[in-house]
Amino acid sequence: MNTLVECKDLTKMYGTKTALDHINLTLEKGRIIGLLGPNGSGKTTLIKIINGLLTPNSGTLTVSGMTPGVGTKKIVSYLPERTYLNEWMKVNDIIEFFKTFYEDFNPTKAYSMLGKLGINPTDKLKTMSKGTKEKVQLILVMSRKADLYILDEPIAGVDPAARDYILNTIISNYDEEATILLSTHLISDIENILDEVVFIQNGHIRLTSSVEDLREKQGKSIDSIFREVFKC
């Protein structure tokens, strides 16, 4: 069984607005997948449902055969778009926290990655720049040995050098048994690290394909294809 995430007829509405419209989607193991779409396309809604932060109106979504809940939270490592850690905590405190609640968390790996960046473990989060905070959050998320990593806009608002670092961290943490789902606007920066893309718009899946297939067939970059597909 190579399927990790399976959506069948997944629908979510906010009042009268349909955020996800009977979505059918499969995500396989061992892939780095780009979830691409304009604002309001349903990306965030889908990600929240996978993480158990939102309940769908109808349809099903399973991760490793389980409906989102305690079981899936153990195997999904989520990097949201915002600073979601308590700012008064020191890096040490946060690592302790992750170690306490996540069995698959590897503190040694986290400390090693932090060390390479010169981040002091006794520093408090609130003394750090935005870019450094993002790196810390990424390191924590990637230091878990999860089955599914969900990274929501991991490189937005971050300088190019930090972007390279983040992308290389993602590549070096690649695991054949795990899947990485990347949601982003900055397509040209990340398209070389993707296996597959999922284009989503207005709650519908517009396209799913392997990245190399698209390049071969259309002779264009994913960035160009995106602009065509989602032309305003």
Added chain:
Amino acid sequence: MSWNLNSDRPIYSQIIEHIQMDIISGVYEPGTKLPSVREFASTASVNPNTMQKALSELERTGLIYSQRTSGRFITEDITMINDLKNSLAAEQINEFFKHMEQLGFKKEETIALLEQRIKEGK
């Protein structure tokens, strides 16, 4: 350090070309051990599966061979490397002549230009 890969074309073929160049130009000497797939992918900033596909293709052509526990190595077959060098050179030459033709030069004119250029010095 990125490899200047063009997102308009399949990446895996560009990886193959890049590695071939490195082999021919001597950056990778025959018999050199290559980095692991993940390290290599990280260096090139590409997807590991794509890197794997490129390396497998190179293995198929024999330019690279793998030893189960030790990893991947550049072939020591100098003949093969030279053959590759020659075929790539041939490609370059064909491309050159094609471009010169597009500019309006016939083959003899192109050769004359080349000779003159060489006489004048590098």
Added chain:
Amino acid sequence: MLGKLFQAEWKATSRWLLPLHLILLVVTVMGKILLSTGLLENEAFVALAILSMTFYTILIIATSIITFVIIVVRFYKSLFSDEGYLTFTLPVTTNQLLISKIGVAFIWCLINTVSVILSVFILVFNEKTMDSIAELIPNLNNGLDKVLGFSGFGGVLFIIFYIFVCILSAILMFTVSICIGQLMSKHKVLGAILAYVGIYMIIQTISTVGMVAIGSITSNMSQISNAEVLKVYQITIPVSLVFSIILSGIYYFISKYIMKNKLNLD
């Protein structure tokens, strides 16, 4: 997991509340020393006496308010601000989240109540206190017996239990108000406050109606005597206790339902 959540919750709240109560302790000790010098009884230092009394009263009130505020803010922030993304993706159940937070809030309310009582007691205590208490106890016992139907150790336990239920019910009331406020798409804090006020008014109405009902059922209103008033209390107290317990249960289940099924973080 529950234990781990308790610990994390404790760490996050004691950061503020422990120093706060230590300050109370230090001020109490300082106040005791000041009192024992007899300085404040000297007419020349009347101003100082008034000042220190005022300061102390404000401090006591402040510790209680600050305790309440910190508990509420902690609850809101950890669940419904950006930190909610961390909290709700932990591999724990909604019940575990609620119980750990309510549990720690409860403990701090207790610590606060006990600290305040102790502080006042320490300041007030002198040679005559123990005698006064010795005189008071039989009277209290008598009163408890008449009202509750049992006294002594059982009576004290009952009162403590009653207080516990009140504290728990109060905590759950703001818990459910915050959760109800979350149902609105905008102005969630305002929604929470409105929910709290709304619930409060409903409870008050029910209580008043209940009291009147009980009063009119159990006695003839034209004959208001001590015995009649007592009868009313004998019924009201257990009824309000049961009412509070049921309410707490309702608040809990509504909170859990909202957190589990109606969650929508920004």
